[in-house]
Amino acid sequence: MDYLDELENFSIYIIREAYANIKNLGMLWSMGKDSTVLLWLARKAFVGHVPFPLIHIDTHFKIPEMIQYRDRLVREMKLNMLVGANEDALAAKTTFPDGAVDRITCCSLLKTQALTATLNGTGRRLRYDHDTNLYEDEPARDPFNAVIVGIRADEEGSRSKERYFSARDQQSEWGIADQPPEFWNQFKTDFAPGTSIRIHPLLDWTELNIWEYIKRENIPTVSLYYNHGDGKRYRSLGCYPCTFPVESPARNVDEIIAELRVGKFANIAERSGRAQDKDDEGGLETLRRQGYM
Amino acid sequence: VKKNQSDKKAKMTHEKTRQRVNVVFVGHVDHGKSTVLGRLLVDTNSLPKGKLEQVQERCKRSGKPFEYAYLIDALKDEQSQNITIDSARIFFRSQKRDYIIIDAPGHIEFLKNMVTGASHADTAIMVIDAQAGVEENTRRHGYLLWMLGIRKIIVVINKLDLTGFNRKNFDHVVKDFSGFIKNFGIEALCYIPVSAREGDNVVQHSTNIPWYDGMTILEALDSFVALKHSEDRPLRLPVQDIYKFSAYGDDRRIVAGTLSSGKICVGDELAIYPSGKRTRVKTLEAFNTPALNCVAEGRSIGFTMTEQIYIQRGNIVTRVGDTPPNVSTRLRASIFWLGKEPLKVGNSYSLKLGCTKERVKAEAINLVINTSDLSQQDGKDVIRAREVGDVTLRLAHPIAFDLADNFPMTGRFVLIDDYEICGGGIVLEALQDDATELRDEVYLRNEKWIKGTVTPEQRAETFNQRPALIIITGKKGMGRKRLAALLERQLFEDRKVVYYLGIGTVLYGVNADLKKAPLHDNWQENVRRFGEICELFLDAGMILIVTAVELTQADLSILKTVVDTEKITTIWLGKKVTTDLECDMRLDNGDHLEEDAIMIRASLQKQGIIYSP
Numbered sequence: 001m002d003y004l005d006e007l008e009n010f011s012i013y014i015i016r017e018a019y020a021n022i023k024n025l026g027m028l029w030s031m032g033k034d035s036t037v038l039l040w041l042a043r044k045a046f047v048g049h050v051p052f053p054l055i056h057i058d059t060h061f062k063i064p065e066m067i068q069y070r071d072r073l074v075r076e077m078k079l080n081m082l083v084g085a086n087e088d089a090l091a092a093k094t095t096f097p098d099g100a101v102d103r104i105t106c107c108s109l110l111k112t113q114a115l116t117a118t119l120n121g122t123g124r125r126l127r128y129d130h131d132t133n134l135y136e137d138e139p140a141r142d143p144f145n146a147v148i149v150g151i152r153a154d155e156e157g158s159r160s161k162e163r164y165f166s167a168r169d170q171q172s173e174w175g176i177a178d179q180p181p182e183f184w185n186q187f188k189t190d191f192a193p194g195t196s197i198r199i200h201p202l203l204d205w206t207e208l209n210i211w212e213y214i215k216r217e218n219i220p221t222v223s224l225y226y227n228h229g230d231g232k233r234y235r236s237l238g239c240y241p242c243t244f245p246v247e248s249p250a251r252n253v254d255e256i257i258a259e260l261r262v263g264k265f266a267n268i269a270e271r272s273g274r275a276q277d278k279d280d281e282g283g284l285e286t287l288r289r290q291g292y293m
Numbered sequence: 294v295k296k297n298q299s300d301k302k303a304k305m306t307h308e309k310t311r312q313r314v315n316v317v318f319v320g321h322v323d324h325g326k327s328t329v330l331g332r333l334l335v336d337t338n339s340l341p342k343g344k345l346e347q348v349q350e351r352c353k354r355s356g357k358p359f360e361y362a363y364l365i366d367a368l369k370d371e372q373s374q375n376i377t378i379d380s381a382r383i384f385f386r387s388q389k390r391d392y393i394i395i396d397a398p399g400h401i402e403f404l405k406n407m408v409t410g411a412s413h414a415d416t417a418i419m420v421i422d423a424q425a426g427v428e429e430n431t432r433r434h435g436y437l438l439w440m441l442g443i444r445k446i447i448v449v450i451n452k453l454d455l456t457g458f459n460r461k462n463f464d465h466v467v468k469d470f471s472g473f474i475k476n477f478g479i480e481a482l483c484y485i486p487v488s489a490r491e492g493d494n495v496v497q498h499s500t501n502i503p504w505y506d507g508m509t510i511l512e513a514l515d516s517f518v519a520l521k522h523s524e525d526r527p528l529r530l531p532v533q534d535i536y537k538f539s540a541y542g543d544d545r546r547i548v549a550g551t552l553s554s555g556k557i558c559v560g561d562e563l564a565i566y567p568s569g570k571r572t573r574v575k576t577l578e579a580f581n582t583p584a585l586n587c588v589a590e591g592r593s594i595g596f597t598m599t600e601q602i603y604i605q606r607g608n609i610v611t612r613v614g615d616t617p618p619n620v621s622t623r624l625r626a627s628i629f630w631l632g633k634e635p636l637k638v639g640n641s642y643s644l645k646l647g648c649t650k651e652r653v654k655a656e657a658i659n660l661v662i663n664t665s666d667l668s669q670q671d672g673k674d675v676i677r678a679r680e681v682g683d684v685t686l687r688l689a690h691p692i693a694f695d696l697a698d699n700f701p702m703t704g705r706f707v708l709i710d711d712y713e714i715c716g717g718g719i720v721l722e723a724l725q726d727d728a729t730e731l732r733d734e735v736y737l738r739n740e741k742w743i744k745g746t747v748t749p750e751q752r753a754e755t756f757n758q759r760p761a762l763i764i765i766t767g768k769k770g771m772g773r774k775r776l777a778a779l780l781e782r783q784l785f786e787d788r789k790v791v792y793y794l795g796i797g798t799v800l801y802g803v804n805a806d807l808k809k810a811p812l813h814d815n816w817q818e819n820v821r822r823f824g825e826i827c828e829l830f831l832d833a834g835m836i837l838i839v840t841a842v843e844l845t846q847a848d849l850s851i852l853k854t855v856v857d858t859e860k861i862t863t864i865w866l867g868k869k870v871t872t873d874l875e876c877d878m879r880l881d882n883g884d885h886l887e888e889d890a891i892m893i894r895a896s897l898q899k900q901g902i903i904y905s906p
Contacts, residue, residue, distance in 0.1 A: 001591050016534055044579065047578045047595050048580045153381075154382070160382045180714055183705070184707075186706070190713075
């Protein structure tokens with residue numbers, strides 16, 4: 001086995017452990033390359049099936065291609081797709097693009113709070129109906145006990161300290177200084193009622209590994225990752241007011257891999273195109289303690 | 294241009310075969326782990342662009358002198374405390390290969406983070422301060438590395454600049470530490486004299502240390518060879534789950550798991566423990582791969598079986614002919630305890646080993662080891678946090694397991710107390726329990742069982758039922774036999790293949806030879822034979838109803854050793870269970886046996902043994 005095999009097989013093991021141990025499980029899918037690899041690994045784990053809902057928190061500021069790509073894969077892979085949003089904040093226009101709040105507050109409202117409400121069932125959920133091809137209101141909203149999330153340790157400092165199975169308390173807060181031990185392949189799978197759990201199968205993957213795996217498995221990705229002639233592409237996807245393309249000639253997966261290995265991005269952090277990380281020092285850490293992914 | 298492209302191509306092919314090694318940095322607090330690591334990253338040019346400058350600038354602004362350790366301690370609260378509070382993963386690439394480096398905390402309060410960090414490591418770098426020498430956590434970490442399964446480590450003796458790069462301190466530390474690790478099974482690949490702050494022997498060979506001509510840290514890392522097991526080792530596949538996703542016409546019943554040893558191929562004859570039942574691999578199942586014929590250790594796989602035997606999460610799959618795992622309710626283990634409350638003799642915990650989870654009681658503490666100096670104490674009945682104990686455990690039900698020395702993955706476990714993982718253990722010895730002998734007899738019987746060509750599935754289809762053993766027990770005079778006869782009659786009239794067998798029938802027939810001695814002398818043998826007879830009826834595909842007076846848990850445990858546990862339903866008739874039996878169902882409808890029968894039939898339908906008309 002090469003290192004991609006090792007990463008793949010261990011991630012599958014983690015996903016299967018989550019499914020075997022935890023009821024009301026979901027998987028976050030942002031349509032980015034990482035969570036799409038995660039979705040692919042779930043299909044590997046369950047030999048072609050995805051036996052739990054995928055959850056997307058729609059900030060309504062996503063780049064339109066991302067939504068088209070989402071719905072195409074939902075149909076093709078027959079996915080059980082749920083979408084949640086902070087409708088109050090969007091209606092009141094308390095967002096950064098509307099000029100009402102700063103970037104960090106906007107993230108906290110449209111992502112963190114929307115996620116918490118979608119997961120605990122207090123927020124509205126839309127489910128994709130494979131008969132009508134429309135998103136319909138989901139009447140029964142059981143809280144999710146756990147979500148599988150595609151964060152990677154190499155993204156930034158606080159993510160490098162995550163466990164594979166991580167408990168958040170009822171306020172979704174993360175007690176980073178007092179995390180349980182993980183001996184070998186035994187994860188924390190026993191939880192007091194009311195605990196919400198994050199599962200992180202991609203912790204040991206790097207950005208390069210993600211692209212190498214996309215190539216090996218031929219996984220469909222959003223076209224925004226590639227340069228279409230203007231010398232620009234997105235390296236990381238988010239909301240359009242806060243995510244900027246990078247200068248890069250890479251037109252396909254091979255060229256992205258070369259760029260990450262030996263080219264201009266070999267030593268430049270992936271999230272350099274994300275503005276909210278820079279607003280204050282440790283901004284992402286503050287967000288993550290409150291429940292940001 | 295062409296040459297450039299072919300260079301690139303060569304590099305790409307080379308990249309494909311790259312391996313990744315996980316390395317944990319350990320050592321006593323303040324001995325300089327993070328500094329060594331920070332220096333390694335800077336000198337190999339591995340930091341993200343601008344990171345070094347950013348941290349240097351931050352130090353300048355806050356008036357602190359720059360330290361390499363700050364590079365690693367990315368979190369705000371860490372920088373204020375100046376100690377690594379958690380295991381951070383750092384990705385690093387040398388010319389030769391990729392590394393994940395885990396920076397484990399040296400502070401004693403964060404030992405569980407060190408354990409987490411070291412749990413997935415292939416090797417370790419142990420950092421020791423040349424002046425301070427071997428300290429409490431140097432020894433503790435060393436011993437724990439061994440318990441966690443690491444066998445070869447690199448020892449870095451740091452801060453030589455503070456001792457004038459002299460050899461005396463270095464030699465002293467080498468002697469001290471090598472004397473310590475000699476006591477267990479850890480080998481130091483090399484001892485490297487280093488000044489991380491000045492960069493001596495981290496990546497560059499030092500000119501300050503002319504008396505050392507060995508490897509730098511980077512060279513030592515690159516020369517480490519990760520242990521690879523042979524595929525010819527016995528198969529171990531802990532069953533993680535059984536999948537039957539009926540969506541979109543999928544009718545595969547797939548056993549899922551990750552091979553922790555050996556290999557599995559289509560057509561292999563398998564033995565599944567603890568039951569010892571046998572079947573064959575029909576197909577190997579995976580998504581987005583060409584058809585598979587064989588897969589080996591480390592693969593997460595699914596397989597289907599030619600014969601649908603009962604199998605559940607936590608079972609261990611092996612090949613017939615391979616060394617089987619141990620099966621018992623008792624084992625002796627070395628346990629490293631991290632719980633807030635001490636481990637106490639007589640207390641109950643949950644044990645997770647492979648994919649199995651079982652209630653367990655601490656039967657005895659044979660020895661307690663202080664991990665900081667390896668001093669031993671016997672006669673204690675508690676193990677406190679950070680101590681290691683040699684402990685005898687008793688499980689509520691038998692499980693399959695290995696000795697950690699032979700099969701690390703299926704010989705390790707954790708103990709859970711009140712939702713928390715409180716300790717990790719390695720199995721030293723499988724101990725006998727009451728059923729050891731009987732279990733071995735059953736394995737042999739399964740092996741020698743002569744099979745026809747009619748499969749259990751074909752019987753189930755033709756009879757329109759699944760085989761089941763319904764045990765009706767309770768105090769004398771509650772109507773057990775009348776209920777059994779009534780139930781037999783009803784199922785018979787429903788065209789089920791059913792038979793009522795009273796234990797008395799067996800006592801005076803098959804067991805007539807045992808009647809010479811008083812009944813209680815031979816009671817276990819009576820129950821065993823009764824169980825063997827039940828097994829014959831079940832293999833024939835029948836629903837068997839049996840009655841026995843006041844069945845005990847010990848009786849049931851014998852029956853469960855002989856008969857597939859999932860086929861047994863126990864029913865207690867009467868107000869109160871008067872033995873220690875944990876029954877599946879208690880019925881108390883007085884003389885209304887008709888109602889009892891309705892409830893039993895409903896339960897059989899619910900279990901899928903019979904179908905609703």
